[in-house]
Amino acid sequence: MLKIQAEANVPTDDGNFRMIAVSEDVSDWMPHMAIIAENTNFEEPVNVRFHSECITGEVFHSKKCECGQQLDAAMKYMHQHGGIIVYLRQEGRNIGIINKLKAYALQEKGFDTVEANLKLGLPADDRNFSVAIDILNILEVKNINLLTNNPEKMKVVENSNIQLNKRIPLQIDSTNESESYLKVKKDFFGHLLENSEEKK
Numbered sequence: 001m002l003k004i005q006a007e008a009n010v011p012t013d014d015g016n017f018r019m020i021a022v023s024e025d026v027s028d029w030m031p032h033m034a035i036i037a038e039n040t041n042f043e044e045p046v047n048v049r050f051h052s053e054c055i056t057g058e059v060f061h062s063k064k065c066e067c068g069q070q071l072d073a074a075m076k077y078m079h080q081h082g083g084i085i086v087y088l089r090q091e092g093r094n095i096g097i098i099n100k101l102k103a104y105a106l107q108e109k110g111f112d113t114v115e116a117n118l119k120l121g122l123p124a125d126d127r128n129f130s131v132a133i134d135i136l137n138i139l140e141v142k143n144i145n146l147l148t149n150n151p152e153k154m155k156v157v158e159n160s161n162i163q164l165n166k167r168i169p170l171q172i173d174s175t176n177e178s179e180s181y182l183k184v185k186k187d188f189f190g191h192l193l194e195n196s197e198e199k200k
Ligand SMILES: Nc1nc2c(ncn2[C@@H]2O[C@H](COP(=O)(O)OP(=O)(O)OP(=O)(O)O)[C@@H](O)[C@H]2O)c(=O)[nH]1
Pocket: 050, 051, 052, 053, 054, 055, 065, 067, 070, 090, 091, 092, 093, 094, 095, 100, 103, 104, 113, 117, 147, 148, 149, 150, 153, 191
């Protein structure tokens, strides 16, 4: 059963967060994390971000995707308004870093982010967000504002016991390197992304 294995307060550049490791087994070296801003008010709808791991973007600042900037923006948002980042160990839309790098190698040959996964015999997106719902239940969160552009994440909340009060967009402007990736997110996955021109 999924449970809290350990928790502690951690100061960051974006304020203080309670960092909680959640897994089924205490020997799990890659537990999911819930990080809770210190000003979070559980009596009101809680700002929540479900964030899937992306070591290339978050740690090494890859320009191929916007994951690192989304995580930074989410931390700043939670610091300002209160809220929780549920950090899910779903590297590469849950195909793992080895397969993601294999997919990147195919992307160098011209395949897009979806085609590359399929070419490897893997699903375009192998994530299941029900674990994020389980984590919110462990934290006794009942009503949320979800920071996302991904309609799949919204669907999961709508089909759960947790109330979705509203969506808060978390859009990062595209760069030359991320433009085609974000276009596939919009066209194939139906992400709620506005074009930069439309935004102006
Ligand atoms: N397989 C694969 N995964 C990728 C690629 N680029 C980024 N990712 C992964 O895509 C995932 C993006 O996760 P999120 O930012 O939580 O979610 P999202 O589906 O983009 O939805 P948002 O909530 O709108 O950001 C991470 O797990 C990344 O590692 C790629 O080219 N191939």
